[in-house]
Amino acid sequence: MTINELLRVEHLTMRFGGLVAISDLSFSAAQGEITAIIGPNGAGKTTVFNCLTGFYKPTVGRLTFTVQGKQPVYLERMDGFRIARAGIGRTFQNIRLFPAMSVLENLIVAQHNELMRASLFSVAGLLGLSRYYDAENEAIELAKKWLDRIGLISDADRQAGELPYGDQRRLEIARAMCSKPALLCLDEPAAGLNRNESGALNELLRDIRDTQGIGILLIEHDMSVVMNISDHIVVLDYGQKISDGFPTVVRHDPRVIRAYLGEEEDYDVDAVQPGLPC
Amino acid sequence: MTAVFTAFKEAGLASLVAFLLALPLIGFRTNTTGTGLNFEFRWEALVVSVVIVFVGRCVLTSTRGLWQQSRLHLPSFGYLRSVIDRRRVSFAVIVVLVALLFPFMPEVDRRAIDLATLVLIYVMLGWGLNIVVGLAGLLDLGYVAFYAVGAYTFALLGTVYDWSFWGCLPIAGAVAAMFGVLLGYPVLRLRGDYLAIVTLGFGEIIRVVLTNWVALSGGPNGIAGIPRPTLFGLEFTRRTREGHSFHEYFDLPFSGDHRITFLYYVILILALVTNVFVLRIRKLPIGRAWEALREDEIACRSLGINPVNTKLSAFALGAMFGGLAGAFFASRNGFISPESFTFIESAIILSIVVLGGMGSQIGIVLAAAALILLPEALREFSEYRMLVFGLAMVLVMLWRPRGLLAHRKPTLTLYPSGSRTLK
Ligand SMILES: Nc1ncnc2c1ncn2[C@@H]1O[C@H](COP(=O)(O)OP(=O)(O)OP(=O)(O)O)[C@@H](O)[C@H]1O
Numbered sequence: 001m002t003i004n005e006l007l008r009v010e011h012l013t014m015r016f017g018g019l020v021a022i023s024d025l026s027f028s029a030a031q032g033e034i035t036a037i038i039g040p041n042g043a044g045k046t047t048v049f050n051c052l053t054g055f056y057k058p059t060v061g062r063l064t065f066t067v068q069g070k071q072p073v074y075l076e077r078m079d080g081f082r083i084a085r086a087g088i089g090r091t092f093q094n095i096r097l098f099p100a101m102s103v104l105e106n107l108i109v110a111q112h113n114e115l116m117r118a119s120l121f122s123v124a125g126l127l128g129l130s131r132y133y134d135a136e137n138e139a140i141e142l143a144k145k146w147l148d149r150i151g152l153i154s155d156a157d158r159q160a161g162e163l164p165y166g167d168q169r170r171l172e173i174a175r176a177m178c179s180k181p182a183l184l185c186l187d188e189p190a191a192g193l194n195r196n197e198s199g200a201l202n203e204l205l206r207d208i209r210d211t212q213g214i215g216i217l218l219i220e221h222d223m224s225v226v227m228n229i230s231d232h233i234v235v236l237d238y239g240q241k242i243s244d245g246f247p248t249v250v251r252h253d254p255r256v257i258r259a260y261l262g263e264e265e266d267y268d269v270d271a272v273q274p275g276l277p278c
Numbered sequence: 279m280t281a282v283f284t285a286f287k288e289a290g291l292a293s294l295v296a297f298l299l300a301l302p303l304i305g306f307r308t309n310t311t312g313t314g315l316n317f318e319f320r321w322e323a324l325v326v327s328v329v330i331v332f333v334g335r336c337v338l339t340s341t342r343g344l345w346q347q348s349r350l351h352l353p354s355f356g357y358l359r360s361v362i363d364r365r366r367v368s369f370a371v372i373v374v375l376v377a378l379l380f381p382f383m384p385e386v387d388r389r390a391i392d393l394a395t396l397v398l399i400y401v402m403l404g405w406g407l408n409i410v411v412g413l414a415g416l417l418d419l420g421y422v423a424f425y426a427v428g429a430y431t432f433a434l435l436g437t438v439y440d441w442s443f444w445g446c447l448p449i450a451g452a453v454a455a456m457f458g459v460l461l462g463y464p465v466l467r468l469r470g471d472y473l474a475i476v477t478l479g480f481g482e483i484i485r486v487v488l489t490n491w492v493a494l495s496g497g498p499n500g501i502a503g504i505p506r507p508t509l510f511g512l513e514f515t516r517r518t519r520e521g522h523s524f525h526e527y528f529d530l531p532f533s534g535d536h537r538i539t540f541l542y543y544v545i546l547i548l549a550l551v552t553n554v555f556v557l558r559i560r561k562l563p564i565g566r567a568w569e570a571l572r573e574d575e576i577a578c579r580s581l582g583i584n585p586v587n588t589k590l591s592a593f594a595l596g597a598m599f600g601g602l603a604g605a606f607f608a609s610r611n612g613f614i615s616p617e618s619f620t621f622i623e624s625a626i627i628l629s630i631v632v633l634g635g636m637g638s639q640i641g642i643v644l645a646a647a648a649l650i651l652l653p654e655a656l657r658e659f660s661e662y663r664m665l666v667f668g669l670a671m672v673l674v675m676l677w678r679p680r681g682l683l684a685h686r687k688p689t690l691t692l693y694p695s696g697s698r699t700l701k
């Protein structure tokens with residue numbers, strides 16, 4: 001157990017009718033670390049995220065989320081938007097931006113709750129009180145900082161839906177970061193990126209981990225990304241955890257190799273071309 | 279060769295359809311004679327209409343390529359748009375100035391002012407519904423219910439308790455907003471089509487209740503003798519009980535035009551307040567959250583936005599403006615009955631929003647003017663009125679499928695428009 005454990009998942013089970021998408025999964029994620037969840041298609045990775053962020057109600061399980069200096073909260077029966085307020089930000093496997101809104105607006109909407117409070121639920125905003133404008137300017141500054149970081153500052157006023165795919169992926173991460181989460185959940189952020197973009201993404205994630213002091217939970221298909229940047233890996237197969245530990249340990253775990261490539265026991269993960277999805 | 283063949287084939291099919299439709303619609307005419315009704319078979323008219331369809335279809339098919347090329351160069355509002363964008367403020371000022379001076383312009387008579395008042399009621403309703411449909415993306419087919427609630431609230435308070443228009447106006451708005459919350463709370467979990475059907479039902483329920491609850495609403499007979507708005511207590515009647523009438527106070531000869539003009543200014547102010555409110559709130563967090571919800575509700579939840587409360591606020595505010603417009607409508611007419619609040623009203627208001635270009639304030643003014651004035655102008659051809667109306671709608675939707683002035687301006691920008699250097 002790490003001292004600064006952020007998230008603890010215990011005995012998580014999710015059934016859809018007869019289908020058991022996750023069965024008895026337990027793991028934990030720590031602050032200041034990148035925890036990767038990997039596994040073949042349909043292993044249940046996205047379902048774990050959906051349980052964590054309140055989009056599915058788990059059949060069984062306890063999900064404890066503890067931000068440093070605050071009371072633990074139990075996510076399994078909370079509404080999605082309350083979980084977000086408690087400090088879990090996420091991105092989606094199939095990008096979900098606000099396509100008709102501008103890039104900047106996407107990042108401002110992410111700061112909705114703070115701005116709403118500053119505008120006294122719109123009253124101060126309608127009256128044009130300076131207290132609201134100060135908060136709005138702060139929000140814009142934060143958005144600018146992230147736009148700079150992901151290299152989209154010159155596209156700030158463009159429609160988010162017009163951006164190229166790779167930029168949309170990064171914008172979604174920046175948007176999640178603007179909601180100031182303590183735990184950032186990324187669902188296959190490298191999917192569909194070329195090798196340059198994928199490299200830049202690694203840099204960005206490491207940078208977020210090191211400078212923001214938050215925990216990152218990362219679903220990834222791309223082995224090269226996972227092995228490179230994660231501090232801790234959880235491997236799922238058919239909804240069950242088959243391995244859990246440091247990347248160096250997991251990559252040589254025979255059960256992992258079998259799950260990824262059938263029975264070829266002598267397969268070495270290093271042989272896989274970086275950038276190729278497994 | 280094959281092109282000619284397909285053209286003829288299509289034209290043949292079209293004229294067959296035209297024939298089948300025209301046979302009962304155009305082919306027969308009933309005449310009243312001394313002894314009763316008889317049928318007249320108008321085969322010439324039938325042939326003429328089929329030939330028109332055949333030739334028209336041939337021309338359309340053979341010029342299709344041309345049409346598609348020219349489509350790009352068809353007049354669009356691009357030019358107007360750029361003018362509006364470049365001097366947005368001055369354009370808005372001009373529109374408001376014209377509206378302010380309208381009653382004093384030459385050639386503007388009582389009837390014109392009255393019509394302009396009617397248009398402004400719909401502009402206000404359009405701007406109110408725009409919050410719900412254009413910004414929050416909730417399809418509301420029963421908006422007229424809130425209009426009715428506002429109208430009846432004022433009509434009852436005004437006739438039973440003799441309360442004044444200005445005192446009742448906020449109450450009417452608040453009651454309508456409350457109805458918005460009451461309806462919204464259970465139904466806003468529904469999406470798209472389901473929401474549309476439930477709101478449609480709600481609109482009808484309100485009308486049916488008003489028709490049948492005779493003790494409260496007077497049933498189909500409606501409520502008459504609703505008080506008129508006053509100017510700081512001055513009435514617009516020839517003689518008043520206390521001798522406080524507008525013309526006496528200002529030593530003017532009595533004229534019915536004063537009241538018409540006054541009503542025009544009242545609705546102009548109400549509409550402008552609505553407009554300023556919508557423009558401002560769009561740039562506040564709540565307004566951006568509405569638009570974000572319209573774009574992607576799941577993403578909103580992942581950012582900590584409470585979808586139910588946010589939608590409810592849009593619904594309630596939209597309802598409030600409907601209620602305010604309703605109170606004005608009751609006061610202007612002096613008489614209301616459930617007949618004024620049928621589904622067709624909801625449909626017209628929704629058409630104004632859709633036609634104007636969802637979310638565009640000035641587009642709604644244009645659409646309201648077109649939808650209200652066109653039927654008036656076509657009064658002489660009243661037989662064909664709905665036909666022309668429908669045709670115009672279809673053409674606009676073909677030509678500008680996203681509405682006359684659909685163009686979204688960001689609520690905040692980093693750069694002055696068109697450039698990429700920081701402000
Ligand atoms: N809402 C749902 N209803 C029914 N079955 C579901 C639902 N969501 C997921 N599943 C099933 O749960 C299993 C796990 O799906 P999940 O999307 O979590 O996989 P994944 O690991 O994210 O796969 P991928 O790598 O393809 O994204 C699949 O068999 C899927 O069909």
Ligand SMILES: [Mg+2]
Nearest residue numbers: 045046047093
């Ligand atoms: Mg997935």
